[in-house]
Amino acid sequence: MPKAQTVRPLAIPAVSTRLLLTAAGVVILLLALAYLVAFDQGALSRSGMYMHELMHDGRHLLGVPCH
Amino acid sequence: MPLRFGRLLVAGLLAGLIAGLIAGTFAYFAGEPRIDAAIAIEEQNTLGHGEAGGGEELVSRGTQKNVGLILATSLYGIAMGGFLATGYTLLRRRLRTGSDTRAAIGLAAAALTGIVLVPFVKYPPNPPAVGDPATIDQRTTSYLAVLVLGLVAVWAGVLAARTQTHEWRRATAGLLGFVVVVAIAYLLLPAVDEVPGTFPAVLLWKFRIASLGTQVVLWTVLGLAFAALLHRLATSTGPATAEPGTRAAA
Ligand SMILES: [Zn+2]
Numbered sequence: 001m002p003k004a005q006t007v008r009p010l011a012i013p014a015v016s017t018r019l020l021l022t023a024a025g026v027v028i029l030l031l032a033l034a035y036l037v038a039f040d041q042g043a044l045s046r047s048g049m050y051m052h053e054l055m056h057d058g059r060h061l062l063g064v065p066c067h
Numbered sequence: 068m069p070l071r072f073g074r075l076l077v078a079g080l081l082a083g084l085i086a087g088l089i090a091g092t093f094a095y096f097a098g099e100p101r102i103d104a105a106i107a108i109e110e111q112n113t114l115g116h117g118e119a120g121g122g123e124e125l126v127s128r129g130t131q132k133n134v135g136l137i138l139a140t141s142l143y144g145i146a147m148g149g150f151l152a153t154g155y156t157l158l159r160r161r162l163r164t165g166s167d168t169r170a171a172i173g174l175a176a177a178a179l180t181g182i183v184l185v186p187f188v189k190y191p192p193n194p195p196a197v198g199d200p201a202t203i204d205q206r207t208t209s210y211l212a213v214l215v216l217g218l219v220a221v222w223a224g225v226l227a228a229r230t231q232t233h234e235w236r237r238a239t240a241g242l243l244g245f246v247v248v249v250a251i252a253y254l255l256l257p258a259v260d261e262v263p264g265t266f267p268a269v270l271l272w273k274f275r276i277a278s279l280g281t282q283v284v285l286w287t288v289l290g291l292a293f294a295a296l297l298h299r300l301a302t303s304t305g306p307a308t309a310e311p312g313t314r315a316a317a
Binding site for chain 2: 006007008009010011012013014015019020022023026027029030031033034036037038039048049050053054055056057058059060061062063064065066067
């Protein structure tokens, strides 16, 4: 049986104010993306109900309340 | 030289795209037949109103079922991958393991528990034709609340486990911390009981299992793919590979 091999852990950037601000910005963009899929009804996509209707089945199967 | 956040984020987004594509494929085969069956019932019931039935369709059923579904799971997967990578970057030092693979998969498992399993039991997902449109805002708020409380419950479990030293005590305390928060959340949040008595029970069950499966596939693939990409980063850019069999510093 092959032996499990351990790689030394990656050096992760230190948690600094700058990293936290960047992370906060990224989280806002990611929330907007998740909102677009899960809840948006045109306010964000600027496509009327098109994107909302397009992703309808995904919303149901991802467990998001739809209607 | 520590890795930059951007590289971890790209790994997370890519893992999320892979997970979303695979979860979408699963959802197409396991979930779409149930949605079709539910929409047929919805059309019988409402004859022309309701968002999926009748009237002029903005998007055809054919497009919703494949392009729309895969687009939705992919974008959702990318977002979740980004959250995983951000959480990993900020929390990695607090996860007490020397193994990046364990840390990545552990975080994905925590997310699966908090934002899929805990919400699923309280507010199981519903197919078209189930649910009162008048309560959608309240149900959306409750769904978001149970999702946040699910993550809080996992966090409480970890904190509780860390108060103990013996392994069996850690496991018991962790479980208790988690269960207490989940129980309080379930008691405080409003109940939702909107399945019409005429809706076929077997179809409801199959839809819910397909939905659960889609989300389990998404988070499982996401955790594994993120771990694989971290491994690639570690072996290509990071410090040299440790001697086989030696334990990495914790
Ligand atoms: Zn719907």
